[in-house]
Amino acid sequence: xxxxxxxCGAVATTAVLSSTIPPAQAEVKDPKSPQPDSVPAKxxxxxxxSKGDIVIEVTRAWSPNGAARFYDAVKSGxxxxxxxxxxxxxxxxxxxxNGDPNVQSKWRDAEIKDDVVPAKERASNTRGYITYAKxxxxxxxxxxxxxxxxxxxxxxxxxxxxxxxxxxxxxxxDKLNAKYGGDPSDQQPxxxxxxxxxxxxAYPGLDFIKKxxxxxxxx
Numbered sequence: 001x002x003x004x005x006x007x008c009g010a011v012a013t014t015a016v017l018s019s020t021i022p023p024a025q026a027e028v029k030d031p032k033s034p035q036p037d038s039v040p041a042k043x044x045x046x047x048x049x050s051k052g053d054i055v056i057e058v059t060r061a062w063s064p065n066g067a068a069r070f071y072d073a074v075k076s077g078x079x080x081x082x083x084x085x086x087x088x089x090x091x092x093x094x095x096x097x098n099g100d101p102n103v104q105s106k107w108r109d110a111e112i113k114d115d116v117v118p119a120k121e122r123a124s125n126t127r128g129y130i131t132y133a134k135x136x137x138x139x140x141x142x143x144x145x146x147x148x149x150x151x152x153x154x155x156x157x158x159x160x161x162x163x164x165x166x167x168x169x170x171x172x173x174d175k176l177n178a179k180y181g182g183d184p185s186d187q188q189p190x191x192x193x194x195x196x197x198x199x200x201x202a203y204p205g206l207d208f209i210k211k212x213x214x215x216x217x218x219x
Contacts, residue, residue, distance in 0.1 A: 027077070028076050028077045028078050028080075028098065028100070028103045029075075029076035029077070029078075030076075030106050031072070031073075031076075031078075031106060031107045031110035032072060033112075034064075034065045034068030034069045034072065034112050035068060036060060036064035036065060036067065036068045038068070039060060039067060039068045039071040039072075040060070040071075040217035040218055041059075041060050041061070041218060042057065042058065042059055042060065042217070042218045043057075043058050043071065043214055043216060043217040043218065044056065044057050044058070044167070044214070044215050044216040044217075045058065045070070045074050045164075045212055045213065045214055045215065046211075046212070046213050046215045047079070047169075047209055047211075047212045048209070048210040048211045048212070048213075049084075049172060049176070049207055049208065049209055049210060050207045050208050050210065051172050051175045051176055051177075051207050052169060052171075052172035052175070053168070053169050053172065054166060054168065054169035054170075054172050054173060055166070055167050055168035055169055055215070056130055056164045056165065056166055056167070057164055057165060057167045058070060058071070058163055058164035059123070059163070059164060060163075061117065061121045062115075062117065062121060062122060062123045062161065062162060062163050062164075063115040063117065063123075063161040063162065063163035064115055064117070065112045065113050065114075065115050065141075066112070066115055066131075066132055066141065066161060066163035067163045067164070068112075069112050069132075069141070069143070070145075070163060070164070071214065073107075073143055074212045074213070074214055075214060077212075078098055078103070078107060078143060079095075079096070079098075079143075079209050079212040080209055080210070080211055080212060081098075081099045081196065081208060081209065081210075082095050082096060082097065082098060082099060082208065082209045083095060083097070083099065083184075083196065083199050083203075083206040083207070083208045084176050084177070084206060084207045084208065084209075085097065085180075085184040085185055085191065085199065085203070085206060086146075086181075086182050086184060086185040087176050087177060087178040087180070087181065088149075088178070088181060088182060089149060089178050090149055090150050091148075091149055091150065091152065092146040092147060092148050092149055092152065093146060093147050093149065093173060093176050094133060094144060094145065094146040094185065095144070095145060095146075095209070096133070096142075096143040096144035096145045097143070097144065097188070097191050097192065097195075098143075098195065099195045099196030099199070100195055100196075101192065101193055101194060101195045104192055104195060105192075107142060107143050108142060108143075108192060109142070110142055110143075111139050111140055111141060111142055112139065112141050112142070113139050114138055114139050114141070114159060114161075115161050117161070122156070122161065122162075123161075123162040123163075123165070124153045124156050124162065125148050125151075125152040125153055125154075125155040125156055125160055125162055126148060126150075126151045126152070126153060127148055127149060127150055127151060127170075128147065128148065128165050128166040128170050128173075129147070129148050129162040129164070129165045129166075130145055130146070130147050130148075130162060130163065130164045130165065130166070131145065131146055131148070131155070131160045131161065131162045131163070132144065132145055132146075132160070132161075132163075133145065133146055134159070134160070147166060147173055148162075149173070149174070176207045177205050177206055177207045179205050180203050180205070180206065183203070184199060184202070184203050184206065187202070
């Protein structure tokens with residue numbers, strides 16, 4: 001079971017500390033309840049990271065509430081300066097805890113409803129698809145996300161509903177620092193309390209998001 005707090009997997013061994021200093025973060029807006037009909041049916045998000053750029057294409061029909069939350073969070077600036085705090089080669093890379101504890105405290109419990117969509121409209125957790133992490137209880141998705149490195153279709157039956165896929169930069173995703181494996185994720189209570197101040201001290205080589213922007217939208 002994949003949760004917001006704990007995964008299992010192997011740890012990669014090679015990584016280097018990025019010399020790029022993350023930019024100052026703009027004020028992040030407070031979360032709001034997702035309104036799927038108010039966001040585009042398809043849109044693309046460019047994620048500028050310390051390793052390069054990633055472009056994700058979101059399809060609202062696959063996971064309407066998930067797509068709407070992602071759209072709103074990106075527009076609010078929530079993901080800027082977030083660390084990729086769990087990188088398990090052959091499995092997934094996870095992020096979505098804001099580096100400012102004051103911001104994170106407002107979003108941490110802003111849960112969204114699970115998406116139940118017809119089978120023909122669902123995507124699967126295969127390589128390059130992006131999904132929310134969640135706990136075992138219903139309606140527990142908030143802001144934490146993961147991109148699948150491999151075919152993890154076994155997760156589909158557990159309610160992990162992909163809402164988009166990487167269409168550019170999967171080679172960047174593959175290069176994200178896996179030195180620390182799942183160790184940072186095991187420290188989630190402290191990450192929630194102390195944010196990037198803790199991560200930068202305890203896990204200084206983590207890659208991060210410089211900026212996330214909606215670059216194309218289609219009704």
